[in-house]
Amino acid sequence: xxxxxxxxxxxxxxxxxxxxxxxxxxxxxxxxxxxxxxxxxxxxxxxxxxxxxxxxxxxxxxxxxxxxxxxxxxxxxxxxxxxxxxxxxxxxxxxxxxxxxxxxxxxxxxxxxxxxxxxxxxxxxxxxxxxxxxxxxxxxx
Numbered sequence: 001x002x003x004x005x006x007x008x009x010x011x012x013x014x015x016x017x018x019x020x021x022x023x024x025x026x027x028x029x030x031x032x033x034x035x036x037x038x039x040x041x042x043x044x045x046x047x048x049x050x051x052x053x054x055x056x057x058x059x060x061x062x063x064x065x066x067x068x069x070x071x072x073x074x075x076x077x078x079x080x081x082x083x084x085x086x087x088x089x090x091x092x093x094x095x096x097x098x099x100x101x102x103x104x105x106x107x108x109x110x111x112x113x114x115x116x117x118x119x120x121x122x123x124x125x126x127x128x129x130x131x132x133x134x135x136x137x138x139x140x141x
Contacts, residue, residue: 019050025039054097055098
């Protein structure tokens with residue numbers, strides 16, 4: 001697979017849209033979000049999309065640029081850190097995100113709304129830091 005900047009840039013633009021929407025939802029407050037099933041679904045979908053974009057961007061970089069295959073999403077951020085693509089500070093920020101994404105996608109169990117709202121509290125900033133590091137890496141190539 002050949003590395004293509006435009007693939008990453010398009011996904012980063014989509015990630016920025018997701019971040020913006022998650023920030024808007026977050027501003028509504030936990031009480032409002034708890035009170036509306038449609039709002040909680042929007043939060044869940046936004047978190048899922050953000051996670052999938054991050055893992056997709058990371059997987060493309062690892063595979064196309066470094067020849068590294070990742071069989072599990074939980075390995076993407078640590079391998080990006082090993083390659084110097086993203087900051088080591090992201091390790092803790094993305095710990096558990098792959099498992100959370102799997103629960104969202106596969107609906108293994110009924111989600112705890114408080115857990116979803118806890119993830120929402122951190123996600124916009126964490127996603128933004130990831131996007132910043134990827135842009136910085138792209139510029140330095």
